[in-house]
Amino acid sequence: MAIEDMAFLIPVLPALAFLLTFFLGKKLPNGGAIIPIIAIFTSFIISLMITLNLLQNPGLVVSQSYNWFAILNVGVLIDPLAAVMLSMVTFVSLLIHIYAVGYMSHDKAQPRYFAETALFTAAMLGVILSDNILQFFICWELVGLCSYLLIGFWFEKPSAASAAKKAFLTTRVGDVMFLAGIILLFSDIFRIYNGSIPEGVYVLRFDEIFTHIPEIAALNTQIFGYEVSHLTIVTLLFFGGAVGKSGQFPLHVWLPDAMEGPTTVSALIHAATMVTAGVYLVARTFPMFIAAPHSLIIVAYLGAFTALFAATMGLVMNDIKRVLAFSTISQLGYMMLGLGMGAVIGVTAVGDSLFHLINHAFFKALLFLCAGSVIHAVGTQDIRQMGGVKKVMPITFITMLIASLALAGFGIPGTSIGVSGFFSKDPIIEAAYLFGESTENWLPYLFSIVAALLTSIYIFRLIFMTFTGKPRTNYGGHESPSVMTVPLMILGVLALVFGAITKTGFGKFLEETFANNFVNMDIHALAEIGKYHLASHGAGGEPLLILWMPVIVAVAGLLISYLIYGMRIIDMSSIVSRKNPVYKLLYNRYYQNSIFTQFLAVKVIYEGLALAGRAIDRGFDWTVNLIGHIFTEASDGLRVLQTGVVQNYATSVVTGVSLLIILVKLILEVF
Incomplete structure (x- = not known):
C-alpha cells in the first residue's frame, strides 16, 4: 500500500485513541496517555512521509474523494499547504502530549484529559485534510466543541x-x-x-x-x-x-x-x-x-x-x-x-x-x-x-x-x-x-x-x-x-x-x-x-x-x-x-468585558429579550383579559333576562314567533 493511501489514517488514529482512552484510560498508567501518544506519533510519521514525497513533486498532490450523498462528498486533500500544516500539528501536538504526562501527573482526570486532547487533535487534522468546504466546516465545529471541553476542563x-x-x-x-x-x-x-x-x-x-x-x-x-x-x-x-x-x-x-x-x-x-x-x-x-x-x-x-x-x-x-x-x-x-x-x-x-x-x-x-x-x-x-x-x-x-x-x-x-x-x-x-x-x-x-x-x-x-x-x-x-x-x-x-x-x-x-x-x-x-x-x-x-x-x-x-x-x-x-x-485602560483590556459581556450580552441582548418577552407576555395578558371581560359583560346582560318566571318566557316566545312570521311574509311579498 502506498503511503498516500494511508492519508485517511492521519485523523482517524487520534479519533480512535479518543475512544480507547476514554473507556480504558482509568485502567492504564498515566490515564492511558500512551494511546494518544502512539496514535499521534503514527499520524506524524504518515504526514511527514507524504510531505517528503510532495517536496519532490509538488504538482502531484494527494486527492481522494468519495460520494457522500447527492452532490456532496467526503475526501482527503494533501497539497503543499495541507502538508506543512499536517506535519506541524502532529509534531507539536505529539510533544505537548508527551510533556503533559509530567504536567498532568497529579490530576485525577487524566483519562478524560488525554481523550479530549486526542479528539481535539483529530478534529484539527480533519480540518486540514478536508477537500470540500462542508467537511471543513463540520470538523471546524468539532474543534470548537473540543475547545469548550478543554478550556472548561477544571469545570x-x-x-x-x-x-x-x-x-x-x-x-x-x-x-x-x-x-x-x-x-x-x-x-x-x-x-x-x-x-x-x-x-x-x-x-x-x-x-x-x-x-x-x-x-x-x-x-x-x-x-x-x-x-x-x-x-x-x-x-x-x-x-x-x-x-x-x-x-x-x-x-x-x-x-x-x-x-x-x-x-x-x-x-x-x-x-x-x-x-x-x-x-x-x-x-x-x-x-x-x-x-x-x-x-x-x-x-x-x-x-x-x-x-x-x-x-x-x-x-x-x-x-x-x-x-x-x-x-x-x-x-x-x-x-x-x-x-x-x-x-x-x-x-x-x-x-x-x-x-x-x-x-x-x-x-x-x-x-x-x-x-x-x-x-x-x-x-x-x-x-x-x-x-x-x-x-x-x-x-x-x-x-x-x-x-x-x-x-x-x-x-x-x-x-x-x-x-x-x-x-x-x-x-x-x-x-x-x-x-x-x-x-x-x-x-x-x-x-x-x-x-x-x-x-x-x-x-x-x-x-x-x-x-x-x-x-x-x-x-x-x-x-x-x-x-x-x-x-x-x-x-x-x-x-x-x-x-x-x-x-x-x-x-x-x-x-x-x-x-x-x-x-x-x-x-x-x-x-x-x-x-x-x-x-x-x-x-x-x-x-x-x-x-x-x-x-x-x-x-x-x-x-x-x-x-x-x-x-x-x-x-x-x-x-x-x-x-x-x-x-x-490597558489593565482593564479597554473594558471589553464590560462592553461585550455586561453591556451587549446583558443589557442589549439579555435585558432586550427580557423586555420583549415581558411586552409579549403583557400583550397576551391584555388580550385574554379583554376576551374574558367581553364575555363576562355579555353574560351579565343575558343573566337579567333569565327571570325564572314561566309567563315571561311564554310571552317572549309568542312575541318572537310573531315577529318571525311578519318578517317572512314581508320577504315573500318583496320577491
Whole structure:
C-alpha cells in the first residue's frame, strides 16, 4: 500500500485513541496517555512521509474523494499547504502530549484529559485534510466543541466554566457567518448550473468552487445602494468565521480567558490547533479572496490593527499565561496581515503567512510549555511573585529565552543569521511597506512596526520579572522532570534554526498550492478580477533602513525592558497605578468585558429579550383579559333576562314567533 493511501489514517488514529482512552484510560498508567501518544506519533510519521514525497513533486498532490450523498462528498486533500500544516500539528501536538504526562501527573482526570486532547487533535487534522468546504466546516465545529471541553476542563472552578462558555459562544458568532457564507456559495453555484448539477460534480469541493470564481464574482447584489460582488460577500463571511476562531478584533475576547484550562491545553490551542484554523481557512480559500474586490484590504487592516491592539494589553498583564495569550492574538494579527498583503504580492502572501504560522507554532508552544514548567515548579502564575527563577530552572530559562528572541524577531537582514521568528515576521512587515508604497496606505505598516516594538517590550518584561533578580516570594522552585524538559529542548532547537534552514524553499513550496493536478489557478488573472494591482517585484528590495527597522525596534524593546525591569532605573510605581488612566485602560483590556459581556450580552441582548418577552407576555395578558371581560359583560346582560318566571318566557316566545312570521311574509311579498 502506498503511503498516500494511508492519508485517511492521519485523523482517524487520534479519533480512535479518543475512544480507547476514554473507556480504558482509568485502567492504564498515566490515564492511558500512551494511546494518544502512539496514535499521534503514527499520524506524524504518515504526514511527514507524504510531505517528503510532495517536496519532490509538488504538482502531484494527494486527492481522494468519495460520494457522500447527492452532490456532496467526503475526501482527503494533501497539497503543499495541507502538508506543512499536517506535519506541524502532529509534531507539536505529539510533544505537548508527551510533556503533559509530567504536567498532568497529579490530576485525577487524566483519562478524560488525554481523550479530549486526542479528539481535539483529530478534529484539527480533519480540518486540514478536508477537500470540500462542508467537511471543513463540520470538523471546524468539532474543534470548537473540543475547545469548550478543554478550556472548561477544571469545570468545578466557576472561572473555568465561564471561560469555556465565553469561548464557545464568541466563536459561534463567527461560525454562523461562516455557515452563511457556505450557504450563499452553494446557492450561487447551484444558480450557475441552472439547478441541474451534472453527475459526478461535487459543488462544494474546492476545485469546483475555484473553477466558478469568475462567474460568482460576476454576480452582484445591492447593499445600501452599492453594487457588491457575491464573491466579496462570501469571502467576508468566511473571514468572519476566521475572525472568531483566530481571535481577531473584535471576537478575540475569548482567547485570554481560555487560560483557565491546563497550560498544555493553552499550548495546544494557541500554537498548533484551534487559533491557526482561521488563518488556514483564509489561506485555503485564497483564490477566492484575491478575486473578491476589497476583501484582502479588509483582512490586511483588521490583521494589522489586531497585532497592535493585543500588543498594548500584553504590556501590563501580570499573569504569565495571559501575557502569552495576548501575544498569540498579536501574532495571529501578523498572519492575517500577511495574507492581506496578497493584494500586492499575490500568492507569495500565502507562503509568508504560513511560514510565520509554522514558526509561531514552535516558539509559542515552547513559550507556553516553559510557562507551564515555571507554574508547575513555583506554584503561581503571577510574575510579580517570581524573580530569580533561572537559578533553579536553567533549562526552562534558556529555552524560554530562545522562544522570546524568536517572538521578538532577532536576526541580521540579508544573512542566514537569526531566530525563526525573524525570518517569518520580517517579510510580512516588508510586504506591508510595499503595500504602503503601492497604495499610499501606510497604516498596516505603521501598526506592524509599533506592534513589533511592543512585542519585544512585553516579552522581555516577562523574562526579566520572572527569571532575573532575587526571588520575591519563598516559592522554592525546582527544574521540571525530563519528560517535560526534553520537549522544551526539541522546540528550542526548532525555534532557533527552523527559519534559517527553510527560508528559501518554504515559500516556493507553498506557492505550488494552487498549481497542481487538483487545482490550477492563474492568480494574476484572479487578481485582475479583484482589481488588485500586484507589484512587479516582491518584498525584500526596500531601503536598508526599512529592512533593518524590525530588528531595530526589537533591540529597542529589549533595551527598554532591561532598563525598566532589569536594572530598575525607573520607578514604575507611579506608572503602574490605578490612578494612571492609560494603565487602567490597558489593565482593564479597554473594558471589553464590560462592553461585550455586561453591556451587549446583558443589557442589549439579555435585558432586550427580557423586555420583549415581558411586552409579549403583557400583550397576551391584555388580550385574554379583554376576551374574558367581553364575555363576562355579555353574560351579565343575558343573566337579567333569565327571570325564572314561566309567563315571561311564554310571552317572549309568542312575541318572537310573531315577529318571525311578519318578517317572512314581508320577504315573500318583496320577491
